[in-house]
Amino acid sequence: DAKTTQPNSMESNEEEPVHLPCNHSTISGTDYIHWYRQLPSQGPEYVIHGLTSNVNNRMASLAIAEDRKSSTLILHRATLRDAAVYYCILRGFSNSNSGYALNFGKGTSLLVTP
Amino acid sequence: DTGVSQNPRHKITKRGQNVTFRCDPISEHNRLYWYRQTLGQGPEFLTYFQNEAQLEKSRLLSDRFSAERPKGSFSTLEIQRTEQGDSAMYLCASSERTENYGYTFGSGTRLTVV
Numbered sequence: 608d609a610k611t612t613q614p615n616s617m618e619s620n621e622e623e624p625v626h627l628p629c630n631h632s633t634i635s636g637t638d639y640i641h642w643y644r645q646l647p648s649q650g651p652e653y654v655i656h657g658l659t660s661n662v663n664n665r666m667a668s669l670a671i672a673e674d675r676k677s678s679t680l681i682l683h684r685a686t687l688r689d690a691a692v693y694y695c696i697l698r699g700f701s702n703s704n705s706g707y708a709l710n711f712g713k714g715t716s717l718l719v720t721p
Numbered sequence: 722d723t724g725v726s727q728n729p730r731h732k733i734t735k736r737g738q739n740v741t742f743r744c745d746p747i748s749e750h751n752r753l754y755w756y757r758q759t760l761g762q763g764p765e766f767l768t769y770f771q772n773e774a775q776l777e778k779s780r781l782l783s784d785r786f787s788a789e790r791p792k793g794s795f796s797t798l799e800i801q802r803t804e805q806g807d808s809a810m811y812l813c814a815s816s817e818r819t820e821n822y823g824y825t826f827g828s829g830t831r832l833t834v835v
Contacts (some may be wrong), residue, residue, distance in 0.1 A: 641823065643823070643824075648828075649828055649829075650725075650812050650814070650826030650827050650828050650829050651764065651812070651814075651824075651826045652826065653823030653824060653825065654823075656823060692763075694763060708754055708766040708769055708777065709754075709764075709766070709824065710766065711756075711763030711764045711765070712763055713761075713762065713763055714763055
């Protein structure tokens, strides 16, 4: 399985943008880049995903490098509620029998300070 | 729809006892996953269902573990002869049958084996 590398932790001030990096140098052409986050005592929550182009949704933006070997999750204005562990995961193309389950690493623990 | 529902939220059991957890996925999702998460680690994949068929099992799923999804709706995860090492958060997730959607996770069942 292709692996991802993320910093163990990052810190941000409230109301400032946050850029969470992820390296995935062994990504294959059919791997989607998924981001999830997990707040304390909750299950992971889907944030965003993409394949080649940058993506935006109401929660965040995903910037994907041209060679796809890295990506950055962008939170435009961090709030205290964004404090969580953020996971960058590669999800392969699934055939009829394989669900290609998400393989979580340890993620990046984001601390947001007032 | 209220999302993925897991019951119970917490379970304390004595070593050697059997326990069963239930997951009710989002009704239109035909894929269902079970994960286990220990403190400080990301979730680890256990098993995957497509409708009622169990199509993937992790090596983590020892013969004491069994999962079912009768009629492709709710799923149960049973652990027989529990051990202290089984203490963890057990998470269920569901998704649509396409790579273009994220997973929706439940809040998990926290198991403590004493």
